[in-house]
Amino acid sequence: MTAATAPAVVYPDGEEEASAMAAMLAGLITANVEQHPERWKDFHALSGTSVSIEVPDIEEALTLTFAGDDLVVRNGRQGRPAVSITADSDVVMALNLVKTGPMGLPNYFDAAGRDVVRALLNRKLKIGGMWRIDTLNRVTRLFSVA
Amino acid sequence: MAIKAFSDEWAKAYKDEINKSAVYKQAGAGWEGSVGLVVEAEPEKNFPEDKGVFMDLWHGEARDIRVGSRADAEAADFVITGPYSRWKQVAQKELDSTKAMMQGKLKLKGDLPTIVRYTKASQEMTECTTRIEVEYPDEVAAG
Numbered sequence: 001m002t003a004a005t006a007p008a009v010v011y012p013d014g015e016e017e018a019s020a021m022a023a024m025l026a027g028l029i030t031a032n033v034e035q036h037p038e039r040w041k042d043f044h045a046l047s048g049t050s051v052s053i054e055v056p057d058i059e060e061a062l063t064l065t066f067a068g069d070d071l072v073v074r075n076g077r078q079g080r081p082a083v084s085i086t087a088d089s090d091v092v093m094a095l096n097l098v099k100t101g102p103m104g105l106p107n108y109f110d111a112a113g114r115d116v117v118r119a120l121l122n123r124k125l126k127i128g129g130m131w132r133i134d135t136l137n138r139v140t141r142l143f144s145v146a
Numbered sequence: 147m148a149i150k151a152f153s154d155e156w157a158k159a160y161k162d163e164i165n166k167s168a169v170y171k172q173a174g175a176g177w178e179g180s181v182g183l184v185v186e187a188e189p190e191k192n193f194p195e196d197k198g199v200f201m202d203l204w205h206g207e208a209r210d211i212r213v214g215s216r217a218d219a220e221a222a223d224f225v226i227t228g229p230y231s232r233w234k235q236v237a238q239k240e241l242d243s244t245k246a247m248m249q250g251k252l253k254l255k256g257d258l259p260t261i262v263r264y265t266k267a268s269q270e271m272t273e274c275t276t277r278i279e280v281e282y283p284d285e286v287a288a289g
Contacts, residue, residue: 020250028258035259058249089245096262145259 006034007043007071019075021055021089022062026073028096029064029142042138044068051139052081057088082135084128091119099146106140148281151234152185152197156280157211163274164208170274171206174267178204179260182222186229191284193230206267224256234282237275243268 009026011018018026033039046066054061054077063081065072077084087095094115101107108117119125130136149156164170183199198219202210212218219225226243228236232251235241244265246252254261261268 021248024248024254024258028262031258055248058245060248089242089248093244093262093265097265145262
Protein backbone atom coordinates (compact mmCIF):
# COMPACT_ATOMS: atom_id res chain seq x y z
CA MET A 1 0.00 0.00 0.00
CA THR A 2 1.34 3.42 -0.92
CA ALA A 3 1.06 6.08 1.76
CA ALA A 4 -1.04 9.11 0.95
CA THR A 5 0.99 12.24 0.17
CA ALA A 6 -0.71 14.11 3.00
CA PRO A 7 -2.94 12.97 5.85
CA ALA A 8 -6.64 13.29 5.22
CA VAL A 9 -8.36 15.61 7.67
CA VAL A 10 -11.64 14.25 8.99
CA TYR A 11 -14.16 16.48 10.75
CA PRO A 12 -16.73 14.16 12.39
CA ASP A 13 -18.93 17.14 13.28
CA GLY A 14 -18.74 18.62 9.78
CA GLU A 15 -16.03 20.83 8.29
CA GLU A 16 -18.22 23.94 8.52
CA GLU A 17 -18.43 23.45 12.29
CA ALA A 18 -14.65 23.32 12.75
CA SER A 19 -13.11 26.40 14.32
CA ALA A 20 -10.57 28.43 12.35
CA MET A 21 -7.88 27.39 14.82
CA ALA A 22 -8.73 23.70 14.37
CA ALA A 23 -8.52 24.03 10.60
CA MET A 24 -5.28 25.98 10.88
CA LEU A 25 -3.48 23.51 13.16
CA ALA A 26 -4.74 20.52 11.19
CA GLY A 27 -3.60 22.26 8.00
CA LEU A 28 -0.20 22.83 9.54
CA ILE A 29 0.28 19.15 10.36
CA THR A 30 -0.90 17.94 6.98
CA ALA A 31 1.34 20.43 5.15
CA ASN A 32 4.31 19.46 7.31
CA VAL A 33 3.83 15.76 6.58
CA GLU A 34 3.36 16.43 2.87
CA GLN A 35 6.55 18.52 2.74
CA HIS A 36 8.53 16.14 4.99
CA PRO A 37 7.36 12.60 4.10
CA GLU A 38 9.71 11.15 6.75
CA ARG A 39 7.25 12.52 9.32
CA TRP A 40 4.71 9.89 8.26
CA LYS A 41 6.63 7.62 10.64
CA ASP A 42 5.66 9.87 13.55
CA PHE A 43 2.12 10.27 12.24
CA HIS A 44 1.55 6.51 11.99
CA ALA A 45 3.26 5.83 15.33
CA LEU A 46 0.67 8.08 16.98
CA SER A 47 -2.27 6.15 15.52
CA GLY A 48 -4.97 5.86 18.17
CA THR A 49 -3.54 8.78 20.16
CA SER A 50 -5.40 11.99 20.92
CA VAL A 51 -3.90 15.37 21.70
CA SER A 52 -5.91 18.31 22.99
CA ILE A 53 -4.96 21.96 22.60
CA GLU A 54 -6.66 24.66 24.62
CA VAL A 55 -6.02 28.31 23.82
CA PRO A 56 -7.58 30.46 26.57
CA ASP A 57 -6.92 33.88 25.04
CA ILE A 58 -9.07 33.11 22.02
CA GLU A 59 -11.38 30.78 23.96
CA GLU A 60 -10.82 27.88 21.59
CA ALA A 61 -9.99 24.24 22.12
CA LEU A 62 -9.63 21.24 19.85
CA THR A 63 -8.77 17.58 19.98
CA LEU A 64 -6.67 15.92 17.31
CA THR A 65 -6.81 12.15 16.97
CA PHE A 66 -4.33 10.30 14.78
CA ALA A 67 -6.00 7.40 12.98
CA GLY A 68 -3.91 5.63 10.36
CA ASP A 69 -3.58 8.06 7.44
CA ASP A 70 -6.32 10.29 8.89
CA LEU A 71 -6.24 13.21 11.27
CA VAL A 72 -9.56 13.46 13.08
CA VAL A 73 -10.35 16.98 14.29
CA ARG A 74 -12.98 17.85 16.86
CA ASN A 75 -13.74 21.14 18.54
CA GLY A 76 -13.21 21.23 22.30
CA ARG A 77 -11.43 18.79 24.57
CA GLN A 78 -12.79 15.33 23.85
CA GLY A 79 -12.24 12.03 25.65
CA ARG A 80 -8.97 11.44 27.46
CA PRO A 81 -6.13 12.82 25.36
CA ALA A 82 -2.66 11.34 25.91
CA VAL A 83 -1.18 14.82 25.79
CA SER A 84 -2.99 18.07 26.58
CA ILE A 85 -1.50 21.45 25.80
CA THR A 86 -2.81 24.66 27.31
CA ALA A 87 -1.29 27.96 26.19
CA ASP A 88 -2.22 31.32 24.73
CA SER A 89 -2.08 31.69 20.95
CA ASP A 90 1.39 33.28 20.86
CA VAL A 91 2.87 30.35 22.80
CA VAL A 92 1.09 27.83 20.56
CA MET A 93 2.70 29.54 17.57
CA ALA A 94 6.08 29.50 19.36
CA LEU A 95 5.74 25.73 19.85
CA ASN A 96 5.63 25.34 16.07
CA LEU A 97 9.04 26.97 15.79
CA VAL A 98 10.89 24.37 17.86
CA LYS A 99 13.53 22.78 15.66
CA THR A 100 14.34 19.10 15.52
CA GLY A 101 17.86 18.54 16.80
CA PRO A 102 20.27 15.61 16.92
CA MET A 103 18.70 12.14 17.00
CA GLY A 104 15.36 13.67 16.02
CA LEU A 105 14.86 15.22 19.44
CA PRO A 106 13.34 18.70 19.79
CA ASN A 107 16.05 21.31 20.28
CA TYR A 108 15.31 23.29 23.44
CA PHE A 109 18.71 25.00 23.46
CA ASP A 110 18.36 27.54 20.66
CA ALA A 111 16.32 30.76 20.90
CA ALA A 112 13.03 29.16 19.78
CA GLY A 113 13.53 26.21 22.14
CA ARG A 114 14.42 28.45 25.06
CA ASP A 115 11.22 30.47 24.50
CA VAL A 116 9.22 27.28 24.97
CA VAL A 117 11.16 26.22 28.08
CA ARG A 118 10.65 29.72 29.53
CA ALA A 119 6.91 29.47 28.84
CA LEU A 120 6.83 26.11 30.65
CA LEU A 121 8.68 27.50 33.67
CA ASN A 122 6.42 30.58 33.76
CA ARG A 123 3.33 28.35 33.53
CA LYS A 124 2.33 30.10 30.32
CA LEU A 125 2.53 26.65 28.77
CA LYS A 126 0.99 23.70 30.55
CA ILE A 127 1.46 20.21 29.18
CA GLY A 128 -0.51 17.30 30.58
CA GLY A 129 1.08 13.92 29.90
CA MET A 130 4.61 15.26 29.77
CA TRP A 131 5.90 11.91 30.98
CA ARG A 132 4.85 10.48 27.62
CA ILE A 133 8.08 11.83 26.19
CA ASP A 134 7.99 9.77 23.02
CA THR A 135 4.45 10.92 22.19
CA LEU A 136 5.31 14.53 23.00
CA ASN A 137 8.44 14.45 20.83
CA ARG A 138 6.48 13.01 17.91
CA VAL A 139 3.75 15.64 18.26
CA THR A 140 6.40 18.38 18.45
CA ARG A 141 8.03 17.11 15.25
CA LEU A 142 4.69 17.01 13.45
CA PHE A 143 3.96 20.62 14.40
CA SER A 144 7.45 21.93 13.75
CA VAL A 145 7.83 24.28 10.79
CA ALA A 146 11.49 24.93 11.54
CA MET B 147 0.11 65.11 8.11
CA ALA B 148 -2.15 62.07 7.97
CA ILE B 149 -2.15 59.91 4.86
CA LYS B 150 -5.34 58.41 3.44
CA ALA B 151 -5.57 54.71 4.35
CA PHE B 152 -4.94 52.28 1.48
CA SER B 153 -3.93 55.04 -0.92
CA ASP B 154 -0.83 55.05 -3.18
CA GLU B 155 0.79 57.48 -0.75
CA TRP B 156 0.07 55.11 2.14
CA ALA B 157 1.61 52.20 0.17
CA LYS B 158 4.80 54.19 -0.35
CA ALA B 159 4.98 55.22 3.32
CA TYR B 160 4.37 51.62 4.38
CA LYS B 161 7.14 50.35 2.10
CA ASP B 162 9.53 52.97 3.51
CA GLU B 163 8.68 51.98 7.11
CA ILE B 164 9.29 48.30 6.39
CA ASN B 165 12.61 49.04 4.73
CA LYS B 166 13.66 51.19 7.69
CA SER B 167 12.97 48.37 10.15
CA ALA B 168 16.05 46.45 11.31
CA VAL B 169 13.73 44.00 13.08
CA TYR B 170 11.91 43.20 9.83
CA LYS B 171 15.17 42.91 7.91
CA GLN B 172 16.30 40.19 10.32
CA ALA B 173 12.94 38.44 10.88
CA GLY B 174 12.13 38.34 7.16
CA ALA B 175 15.66 37.43 6.07
CA GLY B 176 14.77 34.19 4.28
CA TRP B 177 11.34 35.21 3.01
CA GLU B 178 10.67 34.89 -0.71
CA GLY B 179 7.26 35.62 -2.14
CA SER B 180 4.45 38.06 -2.48
CA VAL B 181 1.73 38.76 0.04
CA GLY B 182 -1.69 40.12 -0.83
CA LEU B 183 -4.03 41.78 1.61
CA VAL B 184 -7.65 41.86 0.53
CA VAL B 185 -9.51 44.66 2.27
CA GLU B 186 -13.21 43.97 1.89
CA ALA B 187 -15.68 46.76 1.39
CA GLU B 188 -17.81 48.10 4.23
CA PRO B 189 -19.96 50.81 2.65
CA GLU B 190 -21.39 51.80 6.03
CA LYS B 191 -17.81 52.67 7.09
CA ASN B 192 -17.25 54.87 4.04
CA PHE B 193 -15.18 52.11 2.43
CA PRO B 194 -17.40 51.26 -0.54
CA GLU B 195 -15.26 48.91 -2.66
CA ASP B 196 -12.88 46.01 -2.09
CA LYS B 197 -9.22 46.95 -2.35
CA GLY B 198 -6.08 44.88 -2.60
CA VAL B 199 -2.60 45.54 -1.30
CA PHE B 200 0.08 43.67 -3.21
CA MET B 201 3.43 43.36 -1.43
CA ASP B 202 6.54 42.04 -3.12
CA LEU B 203 8.73 40.98 -0.21
CA TRP B 204 12.18 39.50 -0.66
CA HIS B 205 14.73 38.54 1.97
CA GLY B 206 13.86 41.19 4.53
CA GLU B 207 13.15 43.92 2.00
CA ALA B 208 9.93 45.35 0.60
CA ARG B 209 10.69 45.64 -3.12
CA ASP B 210 7.27 46.95 -3.99
CA ILE B 211 3.99 47.70 -2.28
CA ARG B 212 1.03 48.90 -4.27
CA VAL B 213 -2.67 49.34 -3.78
CA GLY B 214 -4.91 47.91 -6.46
CA SER B 215 -7.89 45.70 -6.94
CA ARG B 216 -8.93 42.64 -5.01
CA ALA B 217 -7.76 40.54 -7.97
CA ASP B 218 -4.28 42.10 -7.76
CA ALA B 219 -3.96 41.00 -4.14
CA GLU B 220 -5.39 37.56 -4.85
CA ALA B 221 -2.62 36.95 -7.39
CA ALA B 222 -0.03 36.91 -4.57
CA ASP B 223 1.58 33.74 -3.19
CA PHE B 224 -0.04 34.34 0.21
CA VAL B 225 -3.39 36.05 0.57
CA ILE B 226 -4.95 37.34 3.77
CA THR B 227 -8.56 38.51 3.52
CA GLY B 228 -10.69 40.46 5.93
CA PRO B 229 -13.19 43.30 6.14
CA TYR B 230 -11.97 46.89 6.30
CA SER B 231 -12.74 47.31 10.01
CA ARG B 232 -10.67 44.22 10.93
CA TRP B 233 -7.67 45.57 9.04
CA LYS B 234 -8.10 48.89 10.79
CA GLN B 235 -8.06 47.05 14.15
CA VAL B 236 -4.86 45.23 13.11
CA ALA B 237 -3.21 48.47 11.99
CA GLN B 238 -4.11 50.12 15.28
CA LYS B 239 -2.81 47.14 17.29
CA GLU B 240 -6.24 46.41 18.71
CA LEU B 241 -6.11 42.98 17.09
CA ASP B 242 -3.12 40.69 16.63
CA SER B 243 -3.05 39.41 13.06
CA THR B 244 -1.94 35.87 14.00
CA LYS B 245 -4.65 35.64 16.63
CA ALA B 246 -7.16 37.00 14.12
CA MET B 247 -6.25 34.21 11.69
CA MET B 248 -6.64 31.59 14.44
CA GLN B 249 -10.06 33.04 15.23
CA GLY B 250 -11.11 33.16 11.60
CA LYS B 251 -11.42 36.95 11.69
CA LEU B 252 -8.87 37.07 8.87
CA LYS B 253 -8.69 34.28 6.28
CA LEU B 254 -5.36 33.00 5.10
CA LYS B 255 -4.56 31.31 1.80
CA GLY B 256 -1.07 29.99 1.20
CA ASP B 257 1.49 27.61 2.61
CA LEU B 258 0.82 27.50 6.36
CA PRO B 259 4.26 26.30 7.55
CA THR B 260 5.91 29.20 5.73
CA ILE B 261 3.56 31.76 7.26
CA VAL B 262 4.05 30.32 10.74
CA ARG B 263 7.84 30.36 10.29
CA TYR B 264 7.68 34.10 9.68
CA THR B 265 5.26 35.06 12.47
CA LYS B 266 7.76 37.55 13.90
CA ALA B 267 8.20 39.21 10.51
CA SER B 268 4.44 39.60 10.11
CA GLN B 269 4.18 41.09 13.61
CA GLU B 270 6.84 43.64 12.72
CA MET B 271 4.99 44.48 9.52
CA THR B 272 1.99 45.32 11.68
CA GLU B 273 4.23 47.47 13.87
CA CYS B 274 5.32 49.32 10.73
CA THR B 275 1.72 50.25 9.89
CA THR B 276 1.30 51.81 13.34
CA ARG B 277 4.17 54.22 12.62
CA ILE B 278 2.25 55.87 9.80
CA GLU B 279 -0.22 58.59 10.66
CA VAL B 280 -3.32 57.47 8.81
CA GLU B 281 -6.65 59.04 8.04
CA TYR B 282 -9.30 56.33 7.93
CA PRO B 283 -12.33 56.76 5.68
CA ASP B 284 -14.81 56.11 8.50
CA GLU B 285 -13.22 58.92 10.51
CA VAL B 286 -13.48 61.49 7.76
CA ALA B 287 -16.28 63.94 8.46
CA ALA B 288 -19.10 63.63 5.96
CA GLY B 289 -19.48 66.40 3.43
